[in-house]
Amino acid sequence: MKIIFWFPQTDASAWLHGLAHALPDAELREWQPGDTAPADYAVVWHPPRELFGVPGLRAIFNLGAGVDAILAHERERPGTLPGTAMLVRLEDSGMGRQMSEYVQHAVLRYLRRFDDYALAQAHREWHVLAPHPHETFTVGVLGLGVLGAQVAHAVASLGVPVRGFSRSAKTIEGIETFSGELHGPQFDAFLDGVKVLVNLLPATPDTEGVLNARTFSRLPRGAYVVNVARGTHLAEQDLLDALADGTLAAATLDVFREEPLPPDHPFWREPRITITPHSSALTLRDEAISQVADKIGALARGETVSGIVHVGRGY
Numbered sequence: 001m002k003i004i005f006w007f008p009q010t011d012a013s014a015w016l017h018g019l020a021h022a023l024p025d026a027e028l029r030e031w032q033p034g035d036t037a038p039a040d041y042a043v044v045w046h047p048p049r050e051l052f053g054v055p056g057l058r059a060i061f062n063l064g065a066g067v068d069a070i071l072a073h074e075r076e077r078p079g080t081l082p083g084t085a086m087l088v089r090l091e092d093s094g095m096g097r098q099m100s101e102y103v104q105h106a107v108l109r110y111l112r113r114f115d116d117y118a119l120a121q122a123h124r125e126w127h128v129l130a131p132h133p134h135e136t137f138t139v140g141v142l143g144l145g146v147l148g149a150q151v152a153h154a155v156a157s158l159g160v161p162v163r164g165f166s167r168s169a170k171t172i173e174g175i176e177t178f179s180g181e182l183h184g185p186q187f188d189a190f191l192d193g194v195k196v197l198v199n200l201l202p203a204t205p206d207t208e209g210v211l212n213a214r215t216f217s218r219l220p221r222g223a224y225v226v227n228v229a230r231g232t233h234l235a236e237q238d239l240l241d242a243l244a245d246g247t248l249a250a251a252t253l254d255v256f257r258e259e260p261l262p263p264d265h266p267f268w269r270e271p272r273i274t275i276t277p278h279s280s281a282l283t284l285r286d287e288a289i290s291q292v293a294d295k296i297g298a299l300a301r302g303e304t305v306s307g308i309v310h311v312g313r314g315y
């Protein structure tokens with residue numbers, strides 16, 4: 001079997017070496033623009049449109065949970081993805097744990113008011129602040145896929161109430177779940193009383209800008225926002241306005257419309273925004289290789305695999 005690999009800004013030789021070890025019978029090559037030789041599988045992150053012209057592709061493995069970069073090609077030019085190839089995203093492979101730690105950290109930071117103490121320290125101010133009560137420090141997780149469900153469980157272990165929202169109905173032990181359309185009645189019911197809103201939604205045209213003034217206004221005054229999904233989910237000016245007028249107390253952002261975040265972006269100057277460089281859940285090479293290799297093995301034996309993306313739905 002022939003496999004092509006594309007992951008710019010990474011050590012391709014380490015990936016190819018790992019894949020060769022896991023799939024000793026495979027013929028592997030790093031794809032380059034202009035390469036139109038056939039291949040059975042593609043293992044990729046943010047591939048250019050041209051790669052999909054490689055003939056014979058049976059499956060495309062995305063080296064991340066979010067497939068928005070690939071689906072953007074298909075939306076811009078329908079028919080870009082070869083009709084015979086399935087698109088498979090990475091499932092967990094160590095990302096669930098990282099994402100859970102990241103969100104737990106943000107929730108604890110706000111619950112115990114470390115954000116306020118950091119601001120006080122900057123002004124050399126010494127005063128003890130009342131901690132938020134656990135019982136009303138409700139965390140709402142938007143998006144209950146593989147990662148969202150893990151994050152919800154991890155946050156619940158901190159002893160705060162946790163609820164989740166997803167498009168289709170989900171049952172998750174210990175988590176109050178809501179489902180339906182974004183901005184519909186169930187969405188508003190979900191938001192009502194949420195003190196920390198955590199976004200893990202897939203990036204699709206439907207979810208674009210979901211973190212906006214309307215959403216913020218449904219949260220209790222002085223709520224918090226944590227975005228670990230995509231920058232396109234956030235209406236940036238709405239966030240700045242909500243922080244300025246006290247609708248929101250603070251935000252933790254790992255993803256941005258433009259990455260790297262430009263040096264003159266106003267978010268850098270807002271002390272109530274915590275910024276990390278799209279690092280909440282990194283793709284771990286060994287875990288990813290083992291998952292992709294297992295799935296390629298299963299497909300080669302004619303078996304089905306999980307993690308197949310519904311292209312029309314967008315995740």
Ligand code: OXD
Binds near residue numbers: 282
């Ligand atoms: C992902 C990411 O989609 O790292 O996995 O953003």
